[in-house]
Amino acid sequence: MAGRARGRGRGRGVATDPSTAQPPPPEVAPPVQAAAGPPLAGRARGRGRGSALAQTSQPVPSPESAAQVAAPAPENAGAQGPPPGIGRQRGGGQQQARNGDRPLEDRMGAMNIGARGDGREERYRRDDDETFTSSSFIDKKIDPATIQGKLISLVGNAVCLYPQERALTEPTGYQYHVDFLPPLDHKGTRIALVKSKKEMLGGNHILYDGGSTLYTCKKVGGSDVIELEATRERDQSTVRMIFTFKSQIFATSGEFQRILGLLMKKALRQSGLTQLGPHHFLPEKQVPLTDSFYLWPGYTTGVNAYQGGLMLVMNTTFKLAHQRSVYQEMGEIFQRVRGDTNAFQRECQTKFIGTVIVTTYNMKRYKIDDIDFDQNPASTFERRSGPVNFADYFREKYNCEVSDMQQPLLLSRGKERERREREAAGLPQQDFLLIPEFCIVTGLSDDLRNNFHFMREMAKTTQQQPQLRATKLMDLVKTFREKEEILNNFRFWHLDFSQSLVQFSGKQLRGVDILLHGDRPISYDSNMGDFQRAIRGRLRHPMEVSKYAIIYSQRDERNAISLNQHLTGEVGSGFGMSFGQVVTYACDNPRTQAFAAALQRCLAEHNGSLKLVICVLPDNAADRYAAIKRMCYVENPVPSQCVLGKTLMKNTMSVVSKIAVQINAKLGGVCWLARMPPSFAAQIIGMDVHHPGRGMRGPSTVGIVGSINKDVTRYHSRCFTNADEIISCIKTGFISCVTAFRNATNIWPPKIIFFRDGVGEGQLRTVATNELKVVEEALQEMECDSKICFVVVSKRIQQRFFANQNGSLVNPPSGTVAFDTLTKKDRYDFFLVPQGTRQGTVTPTHYNVLHDNTGIKEFDLMTIAYNCCHLYYNWTGAVKVPAVCQYAHKLAFLAGTSLGQGEPHPKLHDTLFYL
Numbered sequence: 001m002a003g004r005a006r007g008r009g010r011g012r013g014v015a016t017d018p019s020t021a022q023p024p025p026p027e028v029a030p031p032v033q034a035a036a037g038p039p040l041a042g043r044a045r046g047r048g049r050g051s052a053l054a055q056t057s058q059p060v061p062s063p064e065s066a067a068q069v070a071a072p073a074p075e076n077a078g079a080q081g082p083p084p085g086i087g088r089q090r091g092g093g094q095q096q097a098r099n100g101d102r103p104l105e106d107r108m109g110a111m112n113i114g115a116r117g118d119g120r121e122e123r124y125r126r127d128d129d130e131t132f133t134s135s136s137f138i139d140k141k142i143d144p145a146t147i148q149g150k151l152i153s154l155v156g157n158a159v160c161l162y163p164q165e166r167a168l169t170e171p172t173g174y175q176y177h178v179d180f181l182p183p184l185d186h187k188g189t190r191i192a193l194v195k196s197k198k199e200m201l202g203g204n205h206i207l208y209d210g211g212s213t214l215y216t217c218k219k220v221g222g223s224d225v226i227e228l229e230a231t232r233e234r235d236q237s238t239v240r241m242i243f244t245f246k247s248q249i250f251a252t253s254g255e256f257q258r259i260l261g262l263l264m265k266k267a268l269r270q271s272g273l274t275q276l277g278p279h280h281f282l283p284e285k286q287v288p289l290t291d292s293f294y295l296w297p298g299y300t301t302g303v304n305a306y307q308g309g310l311m312l313v314m315n316t317t318f319k320l321a322h323q324r325s326v327y328q329e330m331g332e333i334f335q336r337v338r339g340d341t342n343a344f345q346r347e348c349q350t351k352f353i354g355t356v357i358v359t360t361y362n363m364k365r366y367k368i369d370d371i372d373f374d375q376n377p378a379s380t381f382e383r384r385s386g387p388v389n390f391a392d393y394f395r396e397k398y399n400c401e402v403s404d405m406q407q408p409l410l411l412s413r414g415k416e417r418e419r420r421e422r423e424a425a426g427l428p429q430q431d432f433l434l435i436p437e438f439c440i441v442t443g444l445s446d447d448l449r450n451n452f453h454f455m456r457e458m459a460k461t462t463q464q465q466p467q468l469r470a471t472k473l474m475d476l477v478k479t480f481r482e483k484e485e486i487l488n489n490f491r492f493w494h495l496d497f498s499q500s501l502v503q504f505s506g507k508q509l510r511g512v513d514i515l516l517h518g519d520r521p522i523s524y525d526s527n528m529g530d531f532q533r534a535i536r537g538r539l540r541h542p543m544e545v546s547k548y549a550i551i552y553s554q555r556d557e558r559n560a561i562s563l564n565q566h567l568t569g570e571v572g573s574g575f576g577m578s579f580g581q582v583v584t585y586a587c588d589n590p591r592t593q594a595f596a597a598a599l600q601r602c603l604a605e606h607n608g609s610l611k612l613v614i615c616v617l618p619d620n621a622a623d624r625y626a627a628i629k630r631m632c633y634v635e636n637p638v639p640s641q642c643v644l645g646k647t648l649m650k651n652t653m654s655v656v657s658k659i660a661v662q663i664n665a666k667l668g669g670v671c672w673l674a675r676m677p678p679s680f681a682a683q684i685i686g687m688d689v690h691h692p693g694r695g696m697r698g699p700s701t702v703g704i705v706g707s708i709n710k711d712v713t714r715y716h717s718r719c720f721t722n723a724d725e726i727i728s729c730i731k732t733g734f735i736s737c738v739t740a741f742r743n744a745t746n747i748w749p750p751k752i753i754f755f756r757d758g759v760g761e762g763q764l765r766t767v768a769t770n771e772l773k774v775v776e777e778a779l780q781e782m783e784c785d786s787k788i789c790f791v792v793v794s795k796r797i798q799q800r801f802f803a804n805q806n807g808s809l810v811n812p813p814s815g816t817v818a819f820d821t822l823t824k825k826d827r828y829d830f831f832l833v834p835q836g837t838r839q840g841t842v843t844p845t846h847y848n849v850l851h852d853n854t855g856i857k858e859f860d861l862m863t864i865a866y867n868c869c870h871l872y873y874n875w876t877g878a879v880k881v882p883a884v885c886q887y888a889h890k891l892a893f894l895a896g897t898s899l900g901q902g903e904p905h906p907k908l909h910d911t912l913f914y915l
Helices: 104-108 165-169 187-195 254-270 326-336 341-352 390-398 416-424 452-462 466-482 484-492 554-568 570-574 592-606 622-635 652-666 726-745 764-782 858-868 883-897
Strands: 150-156 158-163 173-181 213-216 225-231 238-249 274-276 279-281 293-306 309-325 356-359 365-367 370-372 380-383 386-389 409-412 431-434 439-442 495-497 503-508 544-553 578-587 612-617 640-644 683-690 701-707 715-721 751-756 787-794 801-805 808-810 816-818 829-833 845-852
Touching: 150 816, 173 187, 173 254, 187 238, 213 238, 213 254, 238 254, 254 274, 254 293, 254 309, 254 484, 279 309, 293 452, 293 466, 309 326, 309 452, 309 466, 326 341, 326 439, 341 370, 365 409, 380 390, 386 390, 466 484, 466 801, 466 808, 484 495, 544 554, 544 592, 554 570, 554 578, 554 612, 554 652, 570 652, 578 592, 592 612, 592 622, 612 622, 622 640, 622 883, 640 652, 683 726, 683 883, 701 726, 701 883, 715 726, 715 883, 726 764, 751 764, 751 858, 764 787, 764 845, 787 858, 801 816, 829 858, 845 858
Parallel strands: 544 578, 544 612, 612 640, 683 751, 751 787
Antiparallel strands: 150 503, 150 801, 158 309, 158 495, 173 213, 173 238, 225 238, 274 279, 279 293, 293 309, 309 439, 356 365, 356 439, 370 409, 380 386, 409 431, 503 816, 683 701, 701 715, 787 845, 801 808, 816 829, 829 845
């Protein structure tokens, strides 16, 4: 971001006294004194700007003086009370009784989780796919007997929650809608006022998070509307609270899951974990890394209804944090630019804007949206008692001394969701000004991601083997059980929970037949889904490269010569590829302009006769790469292959072999074939959406890729860059793919399997109602009678599976499918493990069938999805998602980052030019 951030936070409501209870009451936290660093160059302009800050809106120094204060924990909230017993077999295994009681099916059989519970909460709530009813999607229970494969015993990262007998027949609680007169902006104030009347509302076990819904354990008063008055500490004014009865809550209602979510949050806090964003961590158990970094271990949790009943799904997670403050990082930048103020500001903005920091004095997380170089700790803001500067405020509130009064301030505009809600409610926005000295950076930067040694060191901690991960999860359950207050709170709400991770059965699908030249499958380790060492000899359909060019800088001349020798020699001939005439262009320097000029000259001199352009690059500069791709894919339709010179210095034969396979795919060749089921007759289409990265703005890019032959080895690809009309892009791309199939085969595809990737939590309803409708409309416009199977593919999920191998937990093999217990009760969905792994814990892929009128059997759909995971020609093995999804992702990413919103040339649509 260029330029200074003058007064960005000004223009919103006046901040009030942060030491009072009204918006914003302070939140007490142990102070942490940050170490002093080198002096910075931030200028102290605007020191005495109290009057400026007291305009209609202003930033606030910390969450203690803003409306974003976290809700104080209700006094008694908890986790669970465990019955004895062990996890039991499901999905074809023997069912065991729990808790000395009847089996889970008997206790949970009557449960039917509704969309919104018995009563609707009137405040804004994100659509959550966890709460959809069976009427929203296909309700199909998969019969294990119809799934062919080897039976495999699995353990999931979940424990069962059991409603007690009373919860199935009597209300577990009551739901009330809460209104305040006058309306209160600050969540902490609302919580404090409601808790002040807790004895009248149900005691210590009431559940209220500062929103518009209150859960109580008893019916309050004799009527459905109760009015109470409370005194606000800030100004001793009287606030009326109106509680309107909404519904009774049973264990069979959707609102019961929300009660469980609130109980779980309390249990995690009472267990000593610190909430940062949606997850909870243990900073005191940090794991040190090199370069002053450390990892905070933590947990992710979620309570939902599955086929096996109510379950707590858990997973381990880590947060990367720096031991140094943002101030110290700024000091290093200042030293590096040798006091150049403009350069210092530019580098700080580039490095910190878009990053997430944690404040050391109260462990709150903020995203940095800007840096205000016009303000510093000596600048003032308004309180009820008068203007005060930031340094004095932090000294008084947290006993934190500012060491440099000239450091600039960081500006955070808060969460986008909260800003939308405040705007919809007509409330003023609140921005935050933070002192860099009291902030530490978290998360992985691009530089760290590209640091191989650092990533390898971090992986030693984060990549936990199944046995260790399961032990850590049970440690959390054990912590819940050992704390009496947590145990009592869960039992108060009529809940018990299992003492072990849930067990169930899955199947391992037959290994995929991979065919090169001929009809005899290659031999490889199907349990790992890796056939890299088996790719020897002629490819399925090798291409002839009659004329191609190599462009390189002078310092990479030897690497370019070596690459060409291997392509024309043993590597190319071994794969059956033919490389003909080569023309070379040497650049005088490695700059982008030099490569662009050489490429332009090359394309002009050969006037469309080139089949391929190879560029040997000195480094991975994004502008050079983007310039090459735009010239080759938008302006001139010629496939290009970029390779780093230092990569060619490694295992040359292995590297060049991978490059040759990639070139063959880019030119329209077929590298290998994955044999489909005998009854297979369908077109496979994949879609993904690329969104601008962190701190970047711009339109989204849609990538759609569809197979155009019966073997699913040739593809038609389209991409569209449009921020607002994604639906129309889907329609155009879908019609283009189906038409390309007809042009290639002379028939409409009898069935179409549409794999939709890139869908997050809460978006399934939008996809089901909007995107599926557009696809059906497109078929009608084409007068095509193809049947549709629309499947959402999700990679970023919380569920994990471990294979129970003679009492030891290991990763399940490639081809493992799970279709009950942890699948949704009213859905047609399943999990697939397409690749094996020897490091860490494998993550399954979730397939959610939203629509299907094709008549494809469940086993055949699983097999097709599994086989398609082996058809990604940029990897000699299985990938996490069907190849068309991965191709769509690559295409959308390339178009969104390198093509400058330009659409690839139509002559490239039937090739995988973007690999």
